[in-house]
Amino acid sequence: MSPDTHIPIESGTPEYRPVKRHHTARYYAHRVKESLSTRVSKLICTIFLTLLFLVGLIAFILWLSLRPHRPRFHVQEFSIPELAQEIIGLENVQIIYSATARNANQNIGIYYDSTQSTVYYEEQSIGGAHLLFPFYQEPKNTTVIAGLLGGANLTVTSQRWHQFMADLGRGEVVFRLEITSTIRFRIWTWDSKRHKVHANCPVGVGPDGLILPNYKDKRCPVYFS
Secondary structure (H helix, E strand, O other): OOOOOOOOOOOOOOOOOOOOOOOOHHHHHHHHHHHHHHHHHHHHHHHHHHHHHHHHHHHHHHHHHHOOOOOEEEEEEEEOHHHHOOOOOHHHOEEEEEEEEEEOOOOEEEEEEEEEEEEEEOOEEEEEEEEOOOEEEOOOEEEEEEEEEEHHHEOOOHHHHHHHHHHHHOOOEEEEEEEEEEEEEEEOOEEOOOEEEEEEEEEEEOOOOEEOHHHOOOEOOEEEO
């Protein structure tokens, strides 16, 4: 070998060339099947969630439209004619009043199984009576509740009457008319359980024995018990 002859020496790491794999037809069929299964699963989930959302939305709308609203009460009249008289017999004192009960529900009726009125002065009951017979109130309907307290249904002592007159000297006598009813809501053919509803109506009476204008047709606070 000649001294000028050089033998090439390969240095470094040889270049890696990946080996191409050839898949069978069964492999590609399996991949296509998996892809279709994934798409079907996603479609089913989408349909289910959409239906669930629609059912929830419909239920919420029905709840809003069928949710019972409590009746609304307003005092129309309240008078004690004897307050305008100088000399009276306490046994002749009468309280005359009327109020309205309004069913503001769009599709819900109300059964009034019993109704009672009580009049309070300084949070002490001075009289009361049962009112009306059981009745059914149609949706969007108003019923007048009227009554008269006197005789055995009204207790006014001489001391209490002097308190009335002292209040009149200051401009007005304030009473509280409470209307208590046992009611049931009716939605189509379904009746709810019984609820006891209380309407507390403050009323002021002037020297003429009539309700003062700022108390007339005033909405009464209502609560259930």
